[in-house]
Amino acid sequence: MPYKIDYTRLAHGISWVLHPFLLPVYMIALLLTATTFALFPANVKFYLLWVILLYAVLIPVLALGVLRSLGRISSYRVDDRRERLLPLLVGAICYLLCAITLAKIPSVVFLRKFMVAAACCEVLCLVVSLRWKISLHLTGMGAVVALLVVMNIAGVGHMLIPLSVAILGAGALASARLYLGCHNGMQVLAGFGGGFLVATLAMLFL
Template identity: 40%
Template structure:
């Protein structure tokens, strides 16, 4: 029997750690957390964060709402693989625009790397989605986990405590996605592992 409290918690976690939120969260941690970017001037930090938020959250959300209005995407939860195809393509374009925007900003090299990893995650999910429903939520969460782990390992950041907290948050998100029946264990696990490995290797390259 479903518990309405657990349902609300699951939806809250899915919204708070939505794939549209994760890139902005990751960039905020890089800019305002204990990383080598901590010394970036405050004005530059807010500018860079706004560039990433506009391209990875605001534009994709507006595009998804427009697709919903045009009946191209009937269900905003994107439960079927067919409904994911166009939104994933639009998201990939938005991520590409973000990378181009950051490309010539010297101080943003880590942000650019992180966004390249995020784009690789979207492209992987787009390909897998043609045959199988991998978890978008857990792929993006895995990407952030991979970023936190690799930068801590390389000495470019001191994210150990944040990494521990996000491991717990990602675990809670995985449980929520399973409880809500959005994914199977295989879809959750493969998404998390794929995202983490992609982010680790792109940032380590």
């Protein structure tokens, strides 16, 4: 009997693997292994990884737990547009705090810029969510693709393979979100395009 693919489970798996909370972790791992950051001492690498995990993952996840316990959000997926405002505000503040913390190390200015770009993307989603639902997943992927493009242009590292993987991942993620009925085509396109544009401008000018 031929194996039948469970597309719903696959779509959920892609959505979790490429969740916005995890994207900064993937990027810091890439930066610390495939760029000039790989030359940093082990203790500096550990510090950078810990700072990213703290501000981009642990605090936002804990904030979601608090908001859920207080009844401010009905689900950890935060599918309701109106329930996204507080989590997005918390996310923006966390990314800014992360950027401020990283500013203590002048040699990681590129990483600091990425955190500022991530904060700007959170603000973009916050403003849009006041009136309309935008894909947070694709906004994050747009920012990742923008970072890799800028890295290639700036010569920070040879990112053609990671860039190709990110673009394919963005396509798979868009398909997954559409298949699950979480968003329509315009919301997915606006998320990716908005994340790419805002992140690019933030990294170049902020």
